[in-house]
Amino acid sequence: MTALALTFRRAPASLIAGAAVLLVVLVCAVAPGLIAPYDPLAFDYGALLQPPSAAHPFGTDQFGRDILSRTIAAATIDLQIAIFATVGPLVIGTIIGLLVGYYGGIADAIFGRLVDLVVTFPFLVLVIAIVAVLGPGLSNMYIAIGVVGWVFYARLMRGEVQVLRGQDYVSAAKVLGYGEARILLRHILPNAARPILVYWMTDMALAILLGSSLGYLGLGAQPPAAEWGVLIADGKNFFSQAWWITVFPGFAIVFCGIGFSLFGDGLADLMDVRR
Amino acid sequence: MSGTILKSGPVADAPIMTVDGLVKTFPLGRSLADVLGGRPVRAVQALSGVSLTVRKGETLGVVGESGCGKSTLARCLVRLHEPDAGAVRFEGADVLGLQGYARRAYNRSVQMVFQDPYGSLNPRLSVGDALAEALTVHRIVEGGAVRERVGELLDLVHLPRDAADRYPHEFSGGQRQRVGIARALAVEPSVIIADEPVSALDVSVQAQVVNLFLELQERLGLTLIFITHDLRLVRHISHRIAVMYLGKVVETGDTEAVFTAPRHPYTRALIAAVPQVDPHQRSAREAVRGELPSPIAPPPGCPFHPRCPIAEPQCRTVVPALVPRGGPWPVACHLAGPADAPEFIA
Amino acid sequence: MMAAPSSALLDVRDLHVRFATARGEVRAVDGVNLSVAPGETLGLVGESGSGKSVTLRAILRLLRANAAITGEVRWQGENLLALPEKRLRDIRGKDIAVIFQEPMSALNPVISIGRQIDESLVAHTALDAAGRRRRAIELLDLVGIASPEQRLAGFPHEFSGGMRQRAMIAIALAAEPKLLLADEPTTALDVTIQDQILKLLLRLNRELGMGLILVTHDLGVVAETCDRVSVMYAGRVVESGPVDRVFTAPRHAYTDALLRSMPHGGAARAPLRPIPGQPPRLDRAIAGCPFAPRCALVEDRCTVEAPPFAVVAPDQRAACWASDRLAAREGVA
Numbered sequence: 006m007t008a009l010a011l012t013f014r015r016a017p018a019s020l021i022a023g024a025a026v027l028l029v030v031l032v033c034a035v036a037p038g039l040i041a042p043y044d045p046l047a048f049d050y051g052a053l054l055q056p057p058s059a060a061h062p063f064g065t066d067q068f069g070r071d072i073l074s075r076t077i078a079a080a081t082i083d084l085q086i087a088i089f090a091t092v093g094p095l096v097i098g099t100i101i102g103l104l105v106g107y108y109g110g111i112a113d114a115i116f117g118r119l120v121d122l123v124v125t126f127p128f129l130v131l132v133i134a135i136v137a138v139l140g141p142g143l144s145n146m147y148i149a150i151g152v153v154g155w156v157f158y159a160r161l162m163r164g165e166v167q168v169l170r171g172q173d174y175v176s177a178a179k180v181l182g183y184g185e186a187r188i189l190l191r192h193i194l195p196n197a198a199r200p201i202l203v204y205w206m207t208d209m210a211l212a213i214l215l216g217s218s219l220g221y222l223g224l225g226a227q228p229p230a231a232e233w234g235v236l237i238a239d240g241k242n243f244f245s246q247a248w249w250i251t252v253f254p255g256f257a258i259v260f261c262g263i264g265f266s267l268f269g270d271g272l273a274d275l276m277d278v279r280r
Numbered sequence: 281m282s283g284t285i286l287k288s289g290p291v292a293d294a295p296i297m298t299v300d301g302l303v304k305t306f307p308l309g310r311s312l313a314d315v316l317g318g319r320p321v322r323a324v325q326a327l328s329g330v331s332l333t334v335r336k337g338e339t340l341g342v343v344g345e346s347g348c349g350k351s352t353l354a355r356c357l358v359r360l361h362e363p364d365a366g367a368v369r370f371e372g373a374d375v376l377g378l379q380g381y382a383r384r385a386y387n388r389s390v391q392m393v394f395q396d397p398y399g400s401l402n403p404r405l406s407v408g409d410a411l412a413e414a415l416t417v418h419r420i421v422e423g424g425a426v427r428e429r430v431g432e433l434l435d436l437v438h439l440p441r442d443a444a445d446r447y448p449h450e451f452s453g454g455q456r457q458r459v460g461i462a463r464a465l466a467v468e469p470s471v472i473i474a475d476e477p478v479s480a481l482d483v484s485v486q487a488q489v490v491n492l493f494l495e496l497q498e499r500l501g502l503t504l505i506f507i508t509h510d511l512r513l514v515r516h517i518s519h520r521i522a523v524m525y526l527g528k529v530v531e532t533g534d535t536e537a538v539f540t541a542p543r544h545p546y547t548r549a550l551i552a553a554v555p556q557v558d559p560h561q562r563s564a565r566e567a568v569r570g571e572l573p574s575p576i577a578p579p580p581g582c583p584f585h586p587r588c589p590i591a592e593p594q595c596r597t598v599v600p601a602l603v604p605r606g607g608p609w610p611v612a613c614h615l616a617g618p619a620d621a622p623e624f625i626a
Numbered sequence: 627m628m629a630a631p632s633s634a635l636l637d638v639r640d641l642h643v644r645f646a647t648a649r650g651e652v653r654a655v656d657g658v659n660l661s662v663a664p665g666e667t668l669g670l671v672g673e674s675g676s677g678k679s680v681t682l683r684a685i686l687r688l689l690r691a692n693a694a695i696t697g698e699v700r701w702q703g704e705n706l707l708a709l710p711e712k713r714l715r716d717i718r719g720k721d722i723a724v725i726f727q728e729p730m731s732a733l734n735p736v737i738s739i740g741r742q743i744d745e746s747l748v749a750h751t752a753l754d755a756a757g758r759r760r761r762a763i764e765l766l767d768l769v770g771i772a773s774p775e776q777r778l779a780g781f782p783h784e785f786s787g788g789m790r791q792r793a794m795i796a797i798a799l800a801a802e803p804k805l806l807l808a809d810e811p812t813t814a815l816d817v818t819i820q821d822q823i824l825k826l827l828l829r830l831n832r833e834l835g836m837g838l839i840l841v842t843h844d845l846g847v848v849a850e851t852c853d854r855v856s857v858m859y860a861g862r863v864v865e866s867g868p869v870d871r872v873f874t875a876p877r878h879a880y881t882d883a884l885l886r887s888m889p890h891g892g893a894a895r896a897p898l899r900p901i902p903g904q905p906p907r908l909d910r911a912i913a914g915c916p917f918a919p920r921c922a923l924v925e926d927r928c929t930v931e932a933p934p935f936a937v938v939a940p941d942q943r944a945a946c947w948a949s950d951r952l953a954a955r956e957g958v959a
Binding site for chain 2: 673674786788789816817818819820821822824825828829843844845846847849850851869870873874883884885887888889890893894895896897898899900901902904
């Protein structure tokens with residue numbers, strides 16, 4: 006309890022601001038029904054393409070659906086994308102990076118070539134190619150991102166571990182006769198975690214952008230489900246007469262992205278032991 | 281103070297550790313052109329046949345300049361490096377073949393204190409956790425007794441008991457070095473290898489840590505291998521010294537005897553090169569000319585011959601053996617006296 | 627206020643350096659007075675954080691932008707701290723040269739040593755190309771680099787640590803400076819190489835009549851090379867005087883304690899006499915003498931009233947209330 010209080014007192018402003026933004030997104034994602042004024046899927050032929058007003062703060066689309074409610078409801082899928090598309094790569098990449106960085110040798114050489122291979126392809130093109138093979142849809146999108154994305158985590162982790170394994174406290178742990186699992190998990194991993202957690206935060210924001218891009222291209226979430234990318238795609242045909250259909254979901258992406266970035270920055274500060 | 285930490289014993293002449301012909305090379309990376317061109321693998325000759333004896337309860341000072349292999353030697357002795365050839369014996373038993381449990385048991389007996397007080401402690405472990413870890417991994421004490429023993433260890437190195445709850449970055453360099461010493465003592469070793477343990481500290485703080493080593497050795501009957509480039513310090517704290525040059529021990533004997541009448545020209549140069557605090561002992565002459573040779577391509581014969589003021593033709597070809605040569609302690613110099621063992625051209 | 631000897635080459639008066647940091651203002655240098663006569667070697671000695679390097683860099687305003695420097699640095703009738711940057715650049719390198727601890731970071735890795743000496747010669751002399759080449763070879767020879775003609779084409783990474791420091795000194799000497807500032811020039815070197823570089827600096831000092839300020843943490847280095855010494859502690863000069871007097875009859879309790887804390891030959895395995903505690907933090911105002919909390923000779927007034935930097939013996943000054951008691955005691959050794 007005191008540790009929690011201490012953490013809160015030491016918490017940097019950016020961490021608190023980021024957490025506040027993400028909390029808003031989280032509430033929208035978990036209980037859209039509580040906040041959204043309308044059913045996001047309900048048609049209202051009496052209010053087609055209405056501009057923002059008191060009744061519809063973000064306006065309505067070509068079926069009279071409330072954009073505010075659809076933007077809120079989309080948080081469910083988009084937050085899901087942010088998490089599901091990144092947790093797999095985070096875990097797999099961390100483990101592989103840790104092992105390859107610590108033990109080196111042949112596995113490290115093979116990993117190095119794999120990194121070269123992956124970074125020479127544009128990430129988006131690679132993901133689109135994999136989704137095209139597997140078929141559109143969220144699950145396949147997660148698989149596609151996961152297949153490529155872990156490499157970036159592993160590369161980051163490997164670099165950190167290669168530096169840390171030469172540190173004297175790691176040598177001291179070896180001389181003290183500690184087992185390798187203990188050295189890896191207690192002495193190396195916690196000290197290597199900071200950059201990878203910060204990158205994870207950025208990656209979640211990027212995953213939402215990527216998910217939205219794929220949604221826009223029709224390869225991710227499928228209509229009529231509300232997803233920010235899908236919403237933007239929906240609005241593109243009406244952009245000249247009804248800008249609000251496109252712009253407000255766009256704001257939501259930016260808002261959520263800022264939340265992750267601030268939280269990541271704050272996390273980096275908080276995890277700096279010398280603070 | 282708990283009785284089990286105290287391991288006082290009389291200083292005996294019996295060797296506790298022996299090192300015999302230790303060789304360690306570090307291969308350098310090769311470019312593709314090297315491989316295709318069939319060039320031989322180049323390597324740093326860190327240790328080229330080091331032999332030493334460490335007696336129970338003594339302080340052996342190992343001195344030398346950079347590239348002489350003293351840190352590599354320390355790391356080989358605690359098995360952070362695997363030597364290419366040679367033997368290390370601890371209480372008569374071979375050390376280099378130990379694996380698993382036996383190896384951990386060996387490391388319990390032979391511990392290390394590192395040079396860099398900022399790099400040798402895990403920044404995310406509190407001092408108490410770091411000490412408790414060493415105690416619990418080896419089941420030295422268990423349960424509620426751990427905290428008490430952590431307190432005793434802090435007492436032993438003269439840190440306040442509340443240091444246990446603090447993190448490494450909250451301490452000064454000298455205090456962190458005390459934590460490193462306490463951690464090494466946690467597993468109740470009989471030998472501590474200290475690799476430049478005070479060279480990162482200011483003079484006035486150095487003295488605090490040196491005194492701690494002297495006191496602990498007295499109280500716990502520790503054997504200390506003290507590795508340093510600081511001749512003033514090594515003269516002060518060692519019973520015996522070994523002078524290293526380019527991967528070899530060139531002279532070893534009782535500290536005061538060696539300092540008073542060094543037999544190897546390198547030892548003489550090293551002692552002369554140390555700046556004296558007494559301004560009346562100034563000299564305008566360089567103690568020794570020339571640069572330290574590269575350990576990638578050490579000179580043939582005696583490694584010191586290119587800088588030696590008294591080198592003779594045989595020094596350029598014949599490697600001098602570390603033998604007494606008619607004197608009271610071994611020295612690897614042809615001109616110190618005739619060898620009492622065969623020597624080889626290299 | 628210290629009246630400078632009229633013969634002084636460089637005269638530093640009441641120098642203050644404050645750094646604005648996230649944790650507040652740090653008084654790194656707090657009222658330092660120094661002077662160097664032509665051809666004299668002055669040792670500036672102290673432990674880490676004592677302000678010795680900052681003082682040296684402040685002389686030529688080689689500090690970061692967050693440093694506020696006040697006081698006076700008199701050089702040939704001018705105050706270096708008040709000069710326009712352009713005028714100061716003429717003096718740097720030409721009249722006053724600097725060498726640092728880590729020559730590798732002070733040398734440009736992609737330019738040959740010969741070119742780097744040449745640049746210095748172009749900037750500070752009127753020699754033609756052939757003359758500069760001849761001079762460069764002379765300089766390398768002067769600093770003890772063998773086969774200087776071949777070495778001119780060499781790059782810094784091809785030189786050993788000692789050779790790089792020699793090359794650095796050669797570059798510094800190119801303009802025949804009247805004063806050389808050396809910041810821990812041998813700390814990164816092995817003891818036999820340190821010995822060579824110190825002897826080189828001494829020889830140059832004697833042969834060229836060049837003044838030298840040598841910043842070091844090593845009392846032995848000062849004893850071997852310097853005529854005079856200023857001992858720094860917590861941003862202040864606490865004692866200054868001729869080396870043989872300060873080292874044999876110190877009149878400041880810190881100098882005394884520092885000398886006593888060092889291992890002396892002949893007292894093997896006797897406990898050393900460390901100075902307890904740590905130097906004070908410089909981001910807080912210090913009442914009285916900064917050494918008082920660690921001092922064995924402390925008296926009541928030490929913690930309230932800062933001792934004046936007073937003349938305690940001919941040519942020797944110390945800022946210590948216990949100065950007379952120290953004089954009454956026997957020497958260090």
